[in-house]
Amino acid sequence: GQQVMQIPQYQHVQEGEDFTTYCNSSTTLSNIQWYKQRPGGHPVFLIQLVKSGEVKKQKRLTFQFGEAKKNSSLHITATQTTDVGTYFCAIIQGAQKLVFGQGTRLTINP
Amino acid sequence: EAQVTQNPRYLITVTGKKLTVTCSQNMNHEYMSWYRQDPGLGLRQIYYSMNVEVTDKGDVPEGYKVSRKEKRNFPLILESPSPNQTSLYFCASSFGRSNQPQHFGDGTRLSIL
Numbered sequence: 001g002q003q004v005m006q007i008p009q010y011q012h013v014q015e016g017e018d019f020t021t022y023c024n025s026s027t028t029l030s031n032i033q034w035y036k037q038r039p040g041g042h043p044v045f046l047i048q049l050v051k052s053g054e055v056k057k058q059k060r061l062t063f064q065f066g067e068a069k070k071n072s073s074l075h076i077t078a079t080q081t082t083d084v085g086t087y088f089c090a091i092i093q094g095a096q097k098l099v100f101g102q103g104t105r106l107t108i109n110p
Numbered sequence: 111e112a113q114v115t116q117n118p119r120y121l122i123t124v125t126g127k128k129l130t131v132t133c134s135q136n137m138n139h140e141y142m143s144w145y146r147q148d149p150g151l152g153l154r155q156i157y158y159s160m161n162v163e164v165t166d167k168g169d170v171p172e173g174y175k176v177s178r179k180e181k182r183n184f185p186l187i188l189e190s191p192s193p194n195q196t197s198l199y200f201c202a203s204s205f206g207r208s209n210q211p212q213h214f215g216d217g218t219r220l221s222i223l
Contacts, residue, residue, distance in 0.1 A: 009150070042200055045211035058179065080157055088152060090212075095167055096160055097209045098143065100153040 004032075004091050004100030014109050019076040021104035023089035032072045033090040034063060037103070043088060046074075076106075084108050112137045116201050116215035116222065120183055124223050126212065131186045133201030139213070140185040141204045146170065146197040147217075155184050178182060191222045 006023045013019055021031065031050045037041040047056055047074060049065035056063045060083075062075045071094040076083055093099045114135045121148040123129055125177040134140065136171030143158035145168075159178040173195055184203075188195060199218045 019167060032130075033211070035212075041203075042214040042216055043212070046212070048204075048209070048211065090153075092208050096141070096166070096208045098155055098158070098212065099169065100155075102150065102152040 003093075004058070004089060006089055006100045006104060008104055009102060010105050010107075012107045012109065013079055014053050016080060019083070019106055020073055021087050021089075021106075022071065022073050023091075023101050024071045025051050026070070026089060028069045029072075029091050030069075031092065032065060032100060033102075034072075034074055035090060036085050038085040038089065043087075079108050081108050081110055089105045112213070114201055114203055114213050114215035116199075118218060119216065120219050120220040122223065126190050127194055129188050129191060129220075131188075131199060131201075131220070133184045133186065133215060134182050135184075135201075135203040135213070136182065137203065137205075137213065138181065139203035139205055140181070141207055142178065142184045143168065143202050143208075143212075144174070144176065144184070145200045145202065146195075147200060148197050155198075155202050156186070158208065185188070188220075191220075193222050196220060196222045 033048045034046040037043045040078040053067045054065040060077045064073045086105045088103045117132045144156040145153040154170045157176040159165045169223040202212040
């Protein structure tokens with residue numbers, strides 16, 4: 001079935017640096033969701049992208065959906081310590097299965 | 111307060127002793143699902159349910175059972191737990207289908223000795 005590859009697995013940055021995580025699929029996606037999980041916490045929904053080439057912003061976070069709807073990215077500008085956590089993308093496989101990427105764990109040096 | 115409640119939060123048990131992890135949501139959501147989270151593997155879906163009495167397998171259903179007798183509850187049953195089921199488990203729910211934002215419980219950490 002459809003799978004999604006998420007890279008990188010880990011990213012360590014200095015506070016104030018930018019951060020990007022990518023999700024790639026070999027097949028066209030109907031939509032893609034992004035979640036954030038703080039250390040010791042549960043995943044929290046951030047956003048859903050549906051349209052080809054879609055770009056959405058939430059303060060310092062920018063989400064993009066590729067033109068071919070096979071890839072997506074999450075970019076954080078000027079990271080802050082509150083951005084620490086693991087970021088997951090999720091896609092729908094088949095009828096109603098939800099498949100998550102492996103996640104990108106972001107750590108920040110203050 | 112809208113929430114997904116899992117119990118217990120932590121459990122240490124032994125191989126072969128049947129256990130149930132409960133999940134309840136108060137948002138009248140149709141879609142509910144269970145995930146396990148292991149280091150380096152992300153979140154993997156175990157089972158999902160689109161409504162009462164409608165359940166289906168996710169990616170890693172072996173060794174697990176579920177039931178959906180009521181809309182609000184979706185228990186996860188391990189009939190004969192084994193050490194490879196030691197993991198962090200999350201229940202989630204959403205309106206409608208899986209293409210809606212998922213609301214997660216706080217997680218259940220299971221250790222099977």
